[in-house]
Amino acid sequence: MKYISHVLFCLFFLFGGVLNGMTQDLNLPIIPHLFFIETAPNAVLYEIKNAGSYSFPMTNRGSFDVSSFKQKRVKKSTQYEVIDITNIHKTAEYDAYVVKNKEKYYLVSSSDVIDNTYLDRSSAYVQSLHQSLKDSVERWLPSRSFQRLMDMADERIQTYTDSITKMRVNRESIFETWARKDALGDIEESIKKYQARRENYYNWVSTLPASVQKDAKILAIPESYIDAGYVGLCSYAMRFINMSKKTIKYLTWSGRVKNAVGDYVSCEVHHKSTFSGKYTGPCYSLCDDFAEWDAVLYNGSAEQMILSSVKIIYTDGSSATIGKQSLDYLTNIPQEVFRVKGYSFFGYLMGSSDEDGVDIDTKIKDELFLSRSRYERELQDKTSKLYDLMRHYKDAKKFLMEHGHSSMVLGTYLSRGNDIWALRDDREFIRAIEDYRTSLDNSKKAEQSLSDFEKRYLDFMN
Numbered sequence: 001m002k003y004i005s006h007v008l009f010c011l012f013f014l015f016g017g018v019l020n021g022m023t024q025d026l027n028l029p030i031i032p033h034l035f036f037i038e039t040a041p042n043a044v045l046y047e048i049k050n051a052g053s054y055s056f057p058m059t060n061r062g063s064f065d066v067s068s069f070k071q072k073r074v075k076k077s078t079q080y081e082v083i084d085i086t087n088i089h090k091t092a093e094y095d096a097y098v099v100k101n102k103e104k105y106y107l108v109s110s111s112d113v114i115d116n117t118y119l120d121r122s123s124a125y126v127q128s129l130h131q132s133l134k135d136s137v138e139r140w141l142p143s144r145s146f147q148r149l150m151d152m153a154d155e156r157i158q159t160y161t162d163s164i165t166k167m168r169v170n171r172e173s174i175f176e177t178w179a180r181k182d183a184l185g186d187i188e189e190s191i192k193k194y195q196a197r198r199e200n201y202y203n204w205v206s207t208l209p210a211s212v213q214k215d216a217k218i219l220a221i222p223e224s225y226i227d228a229g230y231v232g233l234c235s236y237a238m239r240f241i242n243m244s245k246k247t248i249k250y251l252t253w254s255g256r257v258k259n260a261v262g263d264y265v266s267c268e269v270h271h272k273s274t275f276s277g278k279y280t281g282p283c284y285s286l287c288d289d290f291a292e293w294d295a296v297l298y299n300g301s302a303e304q305m306i307l308s309s310v311k312i313i314y315t316d317g318s319s320a321t322i323g324k325q326s327l328d329y330l331t332n333i334p335q336e337v338f339r340v341k342g343y344s345f346f347g348y349l350m351g352s353s354d355e356d357g358v359d360i361d362t363k364i365k366d367e368l369f370l371s372r373s374r375y376e377r378e379l380q381d382k383t384s385k386l387y388d389l390m391r392h393y394k395d396a397k398k399f400l401m402e403h404g405h406s407s408m409v410l411g412t413y414l415s416r417g418n419d420i421w422a423l424r425d426d427r428e429f430i431r432a433i434e435d436y437r438t439s440l441d442n443s444k445k446a447e448q449s450l451s452d453f454e455k456r457y458l459d460f461m462n
Contacts, residue, residue, distance in 0.1 A: 286351025
């Protein structure tokens with residue numbers, strides 16, 4: 001019998017471990033009262049008058065005065081179902097069991113029980129549950145998370161206040177920083193833009209015959225046209241790009257003129273069919289230039305100049321000659337070669353002066369002069385936004401101080417997104433409000449669980 005009692009005792013404590021876990025969820029733990037004890041020989045049972053199943057477990061556990069109770073002596077060791085635990089004498093621990101036998105209820109002193117280990121351990125167990133609930137109340141104390149909210153709001157208000165002050169005091173250095181950023185950005189963009197145009201051009205060059213590719217890396221002629229003027233007096237214009245790494249000193253061209261149906265024509269005054277012109281530079285590497293020659297010929301049907309040769313003399317004394325085969329390609333370059341998607345260009349320039357080195361201080365001064373009014377507006381916009389943010393955190397702090405005690409009101413506040421638009425990206429602050437709501441709800445549950453527990457098991461703990 002004693003062995004059975006010990007097994008049941010172990011099962012109780014396994015169940016007790018589950019109950020202890022429940023307290024972490026703020027549920028009121030229930031003390032199990034159904035177990036068995038074994039009495040010693042000649043144990044005394046005190047009959048409880050007018051008791052029924054509705055009487056247990058008892059809500060008020062004062063000690064029983066058994067002097068007037070009817071006694072029943074049990075000569076042999078007997079096992080009884082235990083309904084409740086209580087006291088016969090006023091002690092700090094339980095010293096009696098309520099047992100059931102033949103539909104009657106009795107008190108059995110722990111001194112008449114063979115193994116009363118359960119009494120001591122049950123007391124410790126109830127005490128631990130009580131402490132666990134008190135710890136829950138302490139853990140979910142709303143004042144802590146509320147103070148954290150107030151500290152966060154104060155920190156942000158102070159941060160925005162300091163930022164506004166710094167912007168006012170350091171406006172000139174801020175403008176210079178922005179100007180430097182813009183200058184460097186313009187330089188980088190300019191370099192990328194012209195690199196993209198050159199890449200586009202050289203991609204086209206790679207499709208040409210090998211003999212033409214060499215000349216295409218010397219010179220490109222995006223525009224070449226006859227301009228018919230008054231009474232058949234025609235001029236010739238050319239826009240070219242120096243694709244070499246040298247500086248062009250002179251450029252001399254020669255060619256013939258065709259009419260609209262593709263026949264060659266001559267000058268009706270001078271009766272010559274070959275024409276030429278000379279350009280005087282300098283034209284620097286990757287730069288374009290425009291040249292025009294007036295009164296090249298008299299012929300009202302003149303339509304197109306067909307270049308037969310171009311000779312270039314560079315400032316270093318070297319020279320290059322481009323023949324008709326290459327010029328037929330170089331004067332008919334598709335316009336999309338010079339129109340890189342995503343960039344806008346003026347003219348046909350293939351290189352940026354920024355690529356040769358930049359006087360950054362001069363660029364910054366230029367940006368400060370040209371963009372100052374824009375910087376003024378941007379600074380004013382940023383300051384206004386900081387003011388708005390600071391005001392919203394002040395409003396949030398005021399609202400929390402006035403309504404922070406209500407979890408329901410906080411939930412409504414969080415759901416009204418437009419009212420706290422300035423805070424919507426501050427996930428830390430919003431999460432702190434949600435944590436505070438949780439602490440409010442859990443604190444109420446913990447306090448209620450503790451109150452219910454103490455009402456129910458108060459005498460177990462005293």
